[in-house]
Amino acid sequence: MAASTSLYPRATVKRIVKAHSNRGISKNADIMVFLDYTLFLQQLLREAAIQAKLNGERGISPQAIRKVRETALQKFKG
Amino acid sequence: MTGPRQKRPRVTPRNSGADDALQKENPTPYADLKMLASIARPPSTPAAGFRPSSSTSKGPTPNSRPGGSARLTPSSQHRSAATTTPRQPLFPVPSHRRAATKPTTPHAIRAHQLRQQLQAQRYGQTPGQRERRRLSAARLQRDTPRDVLRNLSRVLMEKSAPTALTPQEHQQQSEARRRRRRGSAAGDDDDGPDIVPPRLSMPLHDDDDSFHEAPPRLSMGLEDDPGTGNSVEGGRRARDWMPSRLSRGSFGSVRVEDVTDMGINVGEEEGPEAALEDVTQDLIGGETGNLLIDDNTQELRSFMEVAGRRQSRQSDVDVGGPGDESEMEPTFHFTVPQRPMPTLEPINQVPFEEEPPTPVVADESILPTVTEDEVDYGGVASEVEEPVAQEPTLRVDPELAAIEAERQKELRANQKRPVRQKRISKHGIEYPLLPSSVVRKLATSMIRSSGSSNAKLSKDTLDAIMQATDWFFEQASEDLGKYAQHAGRKTIDESDVITLMKRHC
Structure with a gap:
């Protein structure tokens, strides 16, 4: 159902980037940004899964994500 | 030095000639001593060990010296010195003597016989055999406790792996490494320790590049300590x-x-x-x-x-x-x-x-x-x-x-x-969040692809992810803006994003 629609709202990503950077974003750069985000999310979830596993939880808990997201963010810093 | 050694060669051959049981017993200490000597000082010992045996012909040492035996001792010495192994000089010398000069004096004859006996004794149960026996015995002795220990460790490893899995990964890994080292030192296959690390990482990520695996552990280790320290600030x-x-x-x-x-x-x-x-x-x-x-x-x-x-x-x-x-x-x-x-x-x-x-x-x-x-x-x-x-x-x-x-x-x-x-945003511009449905879809697919069976995301988890998402976009777009600014552009270009992505690759 949703697969037929777009993967992500491009306009939203553009607006987010624009708002945070106070700069325009070129035509297709938002796709790259979203790719970056995807990588980030993957990293986050992977680490969170490890963390959750270490804590003996089933699935990924919000605590695991909270613990991990900062490092993930650090990793994706420019 | 010379006194006791003179006696020894006399005794050993007699016993060896008399009793088989004794024969077996006697050579071992003797050979042991030989071995020791050979280990301790290769050139000198055989000469020292040999000389008394050659001089076991009680009286004739003075007699034989002027005669044929005068040749022998130095030659044997030379040979022993040349052939560094201690046993060889003992054997070739008499053979030479046999060929060159047959013992004439009764003492010399007797000495010769004794020597031959000794030889036979040694050749009969060659030092190699003895060593082999010893080694095999040692192996048996070594093997049994080691095997027991190894089996025990394997059993324990298999049992302990799942239980110890949850709390500390670091220790386990280090333990596994240690065990692996031990195992390699012991010499054989180390299946037990090898199993553990993959188990930890396997269910979480199968196909991902491995260099990403190291950081999370590190970060977690680091995070645990400064977590409190940082929180103060x-x-x-x-x-x-x-x-x-x-x-x-x-x-x-x-x-x-x-x-x-x-x-x-x-x-x-x-x-x-x-x-x-x-x-x-x-x-x-x-x-x-x-x-x-x-x-x-x-x-x-x-x-x-x-x-x-x-x-x-x-x-x-x-x-x-x-x-x-x-x-x-x-x-x-x-x-x-x-x-x-x-x-x-x-x-x-x-x-x-x-x-x-x-x-x-x-x-x-x-x-x-x-x-x-x-x-x-x-x-x-x-x-x-x-x-x-x-x-x-x-x-x-x-x-x-x-x-x-x-x-x-x-x-x-x-x-x-x-x-x-x-x-x-920081710049006073309103911005929307990435719709949570999109994030959920992405995250679920990622979790599923990473091999985890439980691909469900609770609402709290999704909230946490959304928060992270927000921060990520904030951070990324700020960085992008800086890159663009540095490049003297007013708009964020693809090259900026590439730069950003290169930075954290």
Whole structure:
């Protein structure tokens, strides 16, 4: 159902980037940004899964994500 | 030196000639000595060992020297010196002698016979055989305990792997490495230790590049320690991100929420202490009780203050039961802007509010906001001329309680707000969040692809991911903006994104 629609709202990503950077974003750069985000999310979830596993939880808990997201963010810093 | 050695060769051949049992027994010490000697000083020992045997012909040493034996000793010496192995010089020499000069004197003949016997003895049970036997025996001896240990370790490893898996990965890995080393030192296959690391990582990520695996463990190891240390500093802007959406403030709240567990614990710890304080106040009177507990648990309180302050929205909700606690904990978010207010008001309110319920006092005293309050209201205290220790707590409590109650309402309202609401960036521009459905879809597919069977995401988890998403976009687009600015462009280009992605690859 949703697969037929777009993967992500491009306009939203553009607006987010624009708002945070106070700069325009070129035509297709938002796709790259979203790719970056995807990588980030993957990293986050992977680490969170490890963390959750270490804590003996089933699935990924919000605590695991909270613990991990900062490092993930650090990793994706420019 | 020479005395005992002269005897020995005499004895050994006799015994060896007489008894087979003795024959077997005798060579071993002898060979052992030989071995030792060969190990200790290869060239000299054979000569020394040989010389007495050649001179075992009791009398003839003087006789033989001028004759054929005079040739022998030096030649044998030379040979032994040349052929570094100790055994060989013993054998070739007599053979030479046989060929060159047959012993003429009876003593020499006897010596020759003895030597031959010795030879036969040695050749019969060649040193190699003996060594082999010894080695095999040693192997058997070694093997059995080792095998037992190995089997034990394997069994234990298999059993222990799943249980030990959860708490510490580092130790396990190091253990596994150690065991692997041991195993390699022992020489054989080490299946047990090899199994463990893949088990840990396997279910989580199958096909991902392996160099990503190292960092998380490292980071976790690092994070555990500074988690508390950082949180001491980190909470400063903990709450600011909600209204003003300052960029780095958001990181503070990460820790805030991380500390929630601690905060809850603190709350639990406070309970009994508060009760204790009540008791002490009943018995002794409020001031002394406070003072006593202040002395005793100063450090704990200073810690708890930090923890309590850092308590996040969540913890407030979670703690629930002890409402006064959560009320009394001034979250930094609010205390900072409204600091001046309480400083003015308490003077008026002191007389009225001097009889608040004791638990509140206890709580306040426990949370060493007292120290801050003392700093703030030190002058006030002196004006009103009341015991300093209790005063500030009494004054501030009702105030803070009222203010905090309001704030907490706001907080709880805020708690749900940021998820849905439009936010305002650092530059004052409103921006939407990435729709959570998109994030959920992405995340679920990722979890599923990473091999985890449980691909469900709870709402809280999704919220946490959304928060991370927000931060990520904030961080990324700020970096992108900087890159673009550095490149002298007004718009963010693909090259900027590529630069950004190269940075963290």
